[in-house]
Amino acid sequence: MTPLPSAPDSIRLLENGEEYFPRVFEAIAQARESVLVETFILFDDEAGTKLHAALLAAARRGVRVAVTVDGFGSHDLPPAFITELVKAGVHFCTFSPCRRLLGVRTHIFRRMHRKLVAIDGEVAFVGGINFSAQHLYGYGPRAKQDYAVEIAGPAARQVHDFLARAIPGACLQGRLAPPPPGCNTAPPGPVRLVTRDNHRHRNDIEFAYLDAIRAARREVVIANAYFLPGYRLLHALCEAAGRGIQVRLLLQGKPDMPWVARAGGLLYCHLQDSGVQILEYVERPFHGKVAVVDEQWATVGSSNLDPLSLSLNLEANLVIRDTAFAQRLRGRLQALIAERCREVPPRRHERSLLDAAGATLMFHFLRRFPAWVGWLPAHTPRLVTPQAGDPRGRRRVFVLEREAE
Template sequence: MTPFISGNQIQLLRNGIEYFPALEAAIEHASHEIYLQTYIYEPDNIGLRIGEALKRAAQRGVTVNVLLDGFGCKNLPSGFVNDLEKAGVKIMFYRPKISPWTLKKSRLRRMHRKVAIIDGKVGFVGGINIIDDYNVPDNTPPRIDYAVRVEGKLLPAILISAHKLWRRISFTHLQANNLLQSYHLKTAQSEPLTPVNLQEKAVPPHKKHNVNAAFVLRDNVLNRRSIENAYLTAIAQAQTEIIIANAYFVPGRRFRKALLAAAKRGVNVKLLLQGRLEYFLMLATHAFYADFLKHSIEIYEYRKGYMHSKVAVIDSQWATVGSSNIDPFSLLLAREANVIVKDKHFATELRTDIMHSIEESAYHVLPEEWSSRHLFKRFLSWLAYGLVRVFVGLIGYSKEQ
């Protein structure tokens, strides 16, 4: 059962335009320690800006720990990393060996979380990597994504998780002794850097403080199915409406059965999915269109730009924002982190934003159109789904963590 904790202030952050100013402001006010975990760190305008804030924090004596995924950050220039480290920022890579020729089953077990926690006083959880919203192919509109800013009694769980993973990777990298010796040391002061001008303003948080929320992890030890089970429990309890906006949607059998059962008992189920294909395996999403449409599940494809969302709202009471897609890679392999919120105001706010995307920028996939016009696409989708199953079969049951 998902452990909800009351006494929280949860602020919805839409896209990088709201997330990055809030994150940067928190970093600038840090006085003790920063943990930052991200799958992708791109040294574009946003990455440089956050990097400067991290360096300034390290130079004034804050312990700054940045954990990056070895695959997601495989193209991060070593010069950028060295520049951060020279300023006192501690950087480690999760599973840096990514060669496809290693044939290790653990290659696709990635650190996909996007988590930050500053001084144990404010935290951020969501799906937004450190990359500019406008850093997208083909000059398309900025990507859609979400995060939450957290204050309150949920923070110790986020801090413990970040600290444990940092220590674990430190040990893996044979850096544990050095970490323990230097943890409380302050980095040498250097000339202050020129502050980067903000182009956006941080959004002030809501005043409501008594929000029930849970921090839910997915890992390969104690929390193998925690995020999936949280979804399934909420879907089973749904009475009127389920709205899921998810970029990479290849649900397993239990998840599909739960959605179909909800639709059969009269729950209005809406899926907002990515309409632009980034790679072939995304076609696996289409494998279930026919069955979903036959049972009155509404499917919308966001085609205006790239949708990176991993959010859901159920009955305008339950909502989740996080890094976990609904596919085997997120639900069975990767390290993920979601925040689940039980609060009508928050859920309604997120629902309104998703519905705006559906009404303004999504294509409604109709049952008759899908059954009559997409025979070849349906064939390719099952081929892609078969390949996904093969990948999961090869690496999903490795004992390596």
């Protein structure tokens, strides 16, 4: 494995599973002290079994290994998959697991949607890519287009310390640096981990986007899988386009959840009337959550711009102020736009009354959704760790009153 340069913060863009998985597995193979992983989805497939083998090998040579998966996203993991990890000494947690009700997964709100990996406090990975073969091109027409970042230096330590506190029992707390006032407070530098939870950091990722859009001078490029932004973001994008900023949205043209695309499409006319250009990626499902502003500011992470990510889920993004990285990400997105996207033409004279009514309702829904979140089904977040040999039997339960501050 070619290590990243030893600069204060070294940053590498990774596109899709073909670039992401080999880097993660090689980093785990070189781990000396700790491997910490959080992922929304872990499947027992080509990608998941390779991660499983890498974690087993690390644990068996004495590395502290801790893994958290989401109880909704990773609902079908076989007991044997978990048992082998636990027997090898892996600290395995499930975030708010729940039983199916009439075959249907419940707890659809407040998911642990982060995708984070930290190795020895020296190397870390942040992005939107799950440990699933769906992120490999060979999966077929439903393979997902997505991005992640590999970092080394102080920024990697941010991710390590965050995960060490997010997974009770994962690390010796005495080995951690004293926690900052909030998990989104970091030493000055070009890379900052910004998280969203349901306690002290409800709007931090949204505010990072808002600050960048409002400060834009030339260009805003947002590429997002599920685009149904809150009222503040919608207004900021339209205002930026209105003052002459080139605002481009790269969204799904072949969505894996069509109803989400239909809901977001109700906002197209409003955005286009303000001068926003809308492009749809049409080769396969787009799963990315990235943005670039003025080739100076960028973000890569797990947070979509939709009500679930902005108001309910636990999320994590990197905010990166590095011109070389921003230019590299913009170049990748520009190539996607040029080769695999189509522009959505404005429909100024083709709007039906039904579309107009739907857009109006959607606009007011987005404006008031944050205040309505408290009415949605809630539960006290738990991390459940199985005992060796019985992953679905006796368990240790950690009640998370405050999610990973």
